[in-house]
Amino acid sequence: MASVTLSEAEKVYIVHGVQEDLRVDGRGCEDYRCVEVETDVVSNTSGSARVKLGHTDILVGVKAEMGTPKLEKPNEGYLEFFVDCATPEFEGRGGDDLGTEIANTLYRIFNNKSSVDLKTLCISPREHCWVLYVDVLLLECGGNLFDAISIAVKAALFNTRIPRVRVLEDEEGSKDIELSDDPYDCIRLSVENVPCIVTLCKIGYRHVVDATLQEEACSLASLLVSVTSKGVVTCMRKVGKGSLDPESIFEMMETGKRVGKVLHASLQSVVHKEESLGPKRQKVGFLG
Amino acid sequence: MAMEMRLPVARKPLSERLGRDTKKHLVVPGDTITTDTGFMRGHGTYMGEEKLIASVAGSVERVNKLICVKALKTRYIGEVGDIVVGRITEVQQKRWKVETNSRLDSVLLLSSMNLPGGELRRRSAEDELAMRGFLQEGDLISAEVQAVFSDGAVSLHTRSLKYGKDVDLSCPARTRHGFAPSSTHLLTYPEAHISQLGQGVLVQVSPSLVKRQKTHFHDLPCGASVILGNNGFIWIYPTPEHKEEEAGGFIANLEPVSLADREVISRLRNCIISLVTQRMMLYDTSILYCYEASLPHQIKDILKPEIMEEIVMETRQRLLEQEG
Numbered sequence: 001m002a003s004v005t006l007s008e009a010e011k012v013y014i015v016h017g018v019q020e021d022l023r024v025d026g027r028g029c030e031d032y033r034c035v036e037v038e039t040d041v042v043s044n045t046s047g048s049a050r051v052k053l054g055h056t057d058i059l060v061g062v063k064a065e066m067g068t069p070k071l072e073k074p075n076e077g078y079l080e081f082f083v084d085c086a087t088p089e090f091e092g093r094g095g096d097d098l099g100t101e102i103a104n105t106l107y108r109i110f111n112n113k114s115s116v117d118l119k120t121l122c123i124s125p126r127e128h129c130w131v132l133y134v135d136v137l138l139l140e141c142g143g144n145l146f147d148a149i150s151i152a153v154k155a156a157l158f159n160t161r162i163p164r165v166r167v168l169e170d171e172e173g174s175k176d177i178e179l180s181d182d183p184y185d186c187i188r189l190s191v192e193n194v195p196c197i198v199t200l201c202k203i204g205y206r207h208v209v210d211a212t213l214q215e216e217a218c219s220l221a222s223l224l225v226s227v228t229s230k231g232v233v234t235c236m237r238k239v240g241k242g243s244l245d246p247e248s249i250f251e252m253m254e255t256g257k258r259v260g261k262v263l264h265a266s267l268q269s270v271v272h273k274e275e276s277l278g279p280k281r282q283k284v285g286f287l288g
Numbered sequence: 289m290a291m292e293m294r295l296p297v298a299r300k301p302l303s304e305r306l307g308r309d310t311k312k313h314l315v316v317p318g319d320t321i322t323t324d325t326g327f328m329r330g331h332g333t334y335m336g337e338e339k340l341i342a343s344v345a346g347s348v349e350r351v352n353k354l355i356c357v358k359a360l361k362t363r364y365i366g367e368v369g370d371i372v373v374g375r376i377t378e379v380q381q382k383r384w385k386v387e388t389n390s391r392l393d394s395v396l397l398l399s400s401m402n403l404p405g406g407e408l409r410r411r412s413a414e415d416e417l418a419m420r421g422f423l424q425e426g427d428l429i430s431a432e433v434q435a436v437f438s439d440g441a442v443s444l445h446t447r448s449l450k451y452g453k454d455v456d457l458s459c460p461a462r463t464r465h466g467f468a469p470s471s472t473h474l475l476t477y478p479e480a481h482i483s484q485l486g487q488g489v490l491v492q493v494s495p496s497l498v499k500r501q502k503t504h505f506h507d508l509p510c511g512a513s514v515i516l517g518n519n520g521f522i523w524i525y526p527t528p529e530h531k532e533e534e535a536g537g538f539i540a541n542l543e544p545v546s547l548a549d550r551e552v553i554s555r556l557r558n559c560i561i562s563l564v565t566q567r568m569m570l571y572d573t574s575i576l577y578c579y580e581a582s583l584p585h586q587i588k589d590i591l592k593p594e595i596m597e598e599i600v601m602e603t604r605q606r607l608l609e610q611e612g
Contacts, residue, residue, distance in 0.1 A: 005426040013487040016544040026554040026587025030289035036296040266293040
């Protein structure tokens with residue numbers, strides 16, 4: 001992870017601040033920075049989203065392509081994740097490790113029956129299905145990558161439009177796939193149960209949500225909790241070289257659930273509001 | 289707990305917001321500034337094909353017969369006498385490498401560093417070995433630029449107020465030091481200000497936004513002190529109760545800072561960030577006015593775009609009233 005070096009005195013200042021619930025930028029321990037979400041920014045994808053969380057900038061594109069279902073799950077489609085770190089700190093091969101770590105985390109949180117209804121992605125069992133390639137591009141790293149990426153992935157999946165296809169059977173039994181004529185006739189995914197990651201960093205004796213790069217440099221251990229909109233935890237992971245007490249893990253999980261529910265509610269309202277503006281809305285994109 | 293998500297809003301161009309009539313002449317590298325050959329060319333321009341062409345992206349400034357292009361976003365370019373705040377990146381044999389947001393790392397020589405206790409003597413081999421005890425990687429210092437190296441010969445001065453005169457510790461021509469060209473040499477600047485910085489907050493801004501003033505160390509009346517480094521590194525710290533001269537500032541005070549001081553420091557930090565986002569010059573008056581304009585709002589709300597605009601607009605008006 002890109003990190004900043006801090007002097008001892010600066011770290012002490014940050015740790016004491018967190019104890020008193022007043023972080024360097026005036027936030028409390030459970031406050032997020034202002035988030036900007038915009039969907040449908042990349043025109044040649046099936047769905048895309050861009051999320052800006054403080055200095056962290058993430059772009060996600062979802063492409064739907066036809067493929068063969070996996071052998072153990074013949075009636076379902078699947079998702080593939082790929083993360084690319086395009087920030088200047090990760091020049092050359094530097095970002096590969098971080099990219100694979102994030103991609104593996106995404107695989108884990110989506111690795112359950114209820115996150116995305118994969119049966120809707122099936123076209124004909126054992127033969128054809130939709131494969132959703134989710135590409136995450138890290139434009140700028142300003143702390144709290146996992147949260148921003150999971151918000152962007154959820155928004156992009158909400159924005160994904162998969163063309164509706166029909167399977168026609170010939171007299172000889174060979175199958176033909178027909179795309180409907182109307183370009184706007186598509187199926188949408190239900191993202192009700194798509195989880196979001198909440199990262200809780202342990203700083204001193206307390207934990208904070210949405211840490212900046214400086215705060216991450218002061219924290220020895222963090223907990224990644226993946227929470228759905230109903231507050232159900234789908235997966236949990238500890239990162240960092242420090243250790244965590246079981247009681248603090250429990251507290252952090254409770255905080256993660258509480259914060260996660262609010263996160264989902266805000267994201268839902270923003271993407272619905274954006275959709276209600278209709279196709280004529282002013283797109284800000286990258287030059288705004 | 290607070291969570292706010294919103295849709296992005298397109299930024300309005302600066303001139304429209306300010307209602308300015310005169311638009312700045314902005315150029316990008318390769319643009320022709322003028323075909324008139326009567327002008328002298330300044331920084332940021334070059335002569336090509338009988339025309340004056342810009343070499344940096346910025347605004348054209350004209351003073352009588354001199355045309356130059358002032359770049360909008362540059363790295364820090366050292367000038368002798370500037371106060372800078374830097375972070376130690378390496379500890380080398382007789383010097384430290386300091387990061388100051390310039391094109392090359394700056395250099396702080398061991399001989400130009402104040403020894404604790406204010407001793408004046410030639411630095412020995414033991415001092416060299418004990419260098420890491422003074423300053424380590426990651427430490428922040430405030431210092432003054434002594435020389436901008438270009439050919440190899442260096443003469444250093446340490447200034448100690450206790451004695452009230454310059455003490456010359458000039459070294460013979462160091463032609464073999466292997467300094468890279470135009471690396472800046474730093475000198476620690478005692479003057480009862482701690483050279484190694486203790487607890488506080490660092491804000492990094494563009495160097496072009498820090499106004500050149502007589503003094504860059506300010507004790508603001510709101511309860512915190514600020515060092516406006518010319519290189520764009522701004523250090524905000526709680527005002528120390530008494531000035532420590534003896535220790536030379538090497539022992540950082542690690543006691544917890546009170547909540548009231550923290551609130552002032554966080555508010556100042558957010559105010560500086562909002563001034564920078566709106567491209568306003570930073571100096572003690574503008575920071576103070578912005579602080580006062582932000583008092584009705586909560587500290588964490590200052591960074592919201594609409595509140596930021598409101599506060600900076602008010603600051604701008606007050607500054608115009610004060611001048612006019």
